[in-house]
Amino acid sequence: MEYRIVVDSCGELTDEMKKSGIYKTASLSMEVDGVHIQDDESFDQADFLKRVAESSECPKSSCPSPEKYMELYHCEAERVYAVTLSAELSGSHNSAELGRKLYEEEYGRKQIHVFNSRSASVGESLIALKIQECEEKGMEFEEVIASVDRYIEEQHTYFVLENLDTLRKNGRLTGLKSLAVSALNIKPVMGANPEGQICQLGQGRGMKKALAKMAEQIAADAINPTEKILAISHCNCPERAMAVEKLIREKINVKESFIVDTAGISSMYANDGGIIVVL
Numbered sequence: 001m002e003y004r005i006v007v008d009s010c011g012e013l014t015d016e017m018k019k020s021g022i023y024k025t026a027s028l029s030m031e032v033d034g035v036h037i038q039d040d041e042s043f044d045q046a047d048f049l050k051r052v053a054e055s056s057e058c059p060k061s062s063c064p065s066p067e068k069y070m071e072l073y074h075c076e077a078e079r080v081y082a083v084t085l086s087a088e089l090s091g092s093h094n095s096a097e098l099g100r101k102l103y104e105e106e107y108g109r110k111q112i113h114v115f116n117s118r119s120a121s122v123g124e125s126l127i128a129l130k131i132q133e134c135e136e137k138g139m140e141f142e143e144v145i146a147s148v149d150r151y152i153e154e155q156h157t158y159f160v161l162e163n164l165d166t167l168r169k170n171g172r173l174t175g176l177k178s179l180a181v182s183a184l185n186i187k188p189v190m191g192a193n194p195e196g197q198i199c200q201l202g203q204g205r206g207m208k209k210a211l212a213k214m215a216e217q218i219a220a221d222a223i224n225p226t227e228k229i230l231a232i233s234h235c236n237c238p239e240r241a242m243a244v245e246k247l248i249r250e251k252i253n254v255k256e257s258f259i260v261d262t263a264g265i266s267s268m269y270a271n272d273g274g275i276i277v278v279l
Helices: 015-020 045-054 066-073 092-107 122-136 141-154 165-169 207-221 238-251 264-270
Strands: 003-008 023-026 029-032 035-038 060-062 079-084 111-116 157-160 186-192 198-205 229-234 256-261 275-278
Touching: 003 066, 003 092, 003 122, 015 023, 015 122, 023 066, 029 045, 029 264, 045 264, 066 079, 066 092, 079 092, 079 122, 079 141, 092 111, 111 141, 122 141, 122 229, 122 275, 157 207, 165 264, 186 207, 198 207, 207 238, 207 275, 229 238, 229 264, 238 256, 238 275, 264 275
Parallel strands: 003 023, 003 079, 079 111, 229 256
Antiparallel strands: 029 035, 029 060, 157 186, 157 275, 186 198, 229 275
């Protein structure tokens, strides 16, 4: 294998990505009422959501250690790329960079590059797929980095959640003006700004209207959609995800699209019923 792509576990891998052998996951972990849950193949979404629903405390997450990243960089691949959660939202990016320095101290120089996704969930997955596409075109290491950086600049992340409690309690909504009152069943349409911070893009009365608003926003923001993959991750609501995919594809033509279940970290922040869309 000439190259390896390391994605932290907030980025969901499709079955095809898992089977390719190119991808490795740097697992984050979560804690609910003192119970430690690893965000890896052992993650049980139904059990996790039940624990969160029954807990009076807010779940917490921990990023992979620099040593973990260093281990993942230590392989026969000549080029290693890492894709992490937005540096504005998690310490995972910093950890991946420290892991790169540790690797160089321990083993010497190697072509390793860490991408700040400025996104999360399937935003990371799409960036990883872009790296693979560039590598398969035979691009040089520096060309891959430049091409993927351009792709990140054009990428947009959107989400509509049933509730924003976890994001709010864990301090991920800093800088936002007060959000609409849940008693009115107002659902904010959220997104990421160019720096990778969470921002509000709009709102709708009830989930259906908020999702329709989000689809309109996606269509309005789309840059060269026919060259892009539309990715959707959902937390325990596959029918809702399929309805959103249909809504968006009726408005714009995309190269292809896929839907995945949220892994652990995305499930923790999206909560039951949450939808995340990236184009």
